[in-house]
Amino acid sequence: MTVLPQSFYSRPTDLVARDLVGRLLVRTLVAADGRKKRLSGIIVETEAYGHAGNDAASHACRGPTPRNRMMFGPVGRAYVYFTYGAHHCVNVSARPPDLPAGAVLIRGIEPVEGADHMALLRGTCDARLLASGPGRLAQAMAITLAHNGLDMTDPDSGLWIEEPGSGGKTRATVATPRIGITKAADKSWRFVDQSSPCISRRLRHARTHTHMCALPATRNKTS
């Protein structure tokens, strides 16, 4: 098992978001009998969020607050927040050393290990509704505010991202505008594996700026 190190996250946030698609999000739970249970899934959808200088849609765009402070700290840490008074969303902090803040929202996974347990936590077996969507993913992996700040480069934390094993395949990743935001809506900082059966039809068909490259070879200025 190869856990993604800090150096992976010490890069421009949109590149980190793009490169996280196809990698394995892992969570370990300790069962009643003391045994560790592994929940995991291939990341199929992410979004990059920046800082005051490059992203008006980011939680970090008005400086640090109690909620968003993990975006300003070391990279590779979990930034978990509670939104709409109902749902948790899971991010991992990522940014180059010379920029003040950044994080990648993990919006969807394709369950690999522990799908049965995820179904229990979610109350459904439908792959579309199991762990696709940031709120659903957090519930499927039992991630709450209690996990805010976990070091995701350290497996002892119980939450990390690693290189996929033999099941790993090349993913056709497409860049699109981000979902559910109004500011900076033209920025293509959402990355989806369009061949994933877990992404809902509506979101898979979200406008892909076709005049742009499928992969952000020509990135927008990030500083």
Add this chain to the structure above:
DNA sequence: CGCTCGATATTCT
């Protein structure tokens, strides 16, 4: 299938 609406923490005006 697609639309509207409620829940309601955190932050900002």
Add this chain to the structure above:
DNA sequence: GAATATCGAGCGA
């Protein structure tokens, strides 16, 4: 008071 990086129930076509 208003907006928000969401979801699911309810309703109509």
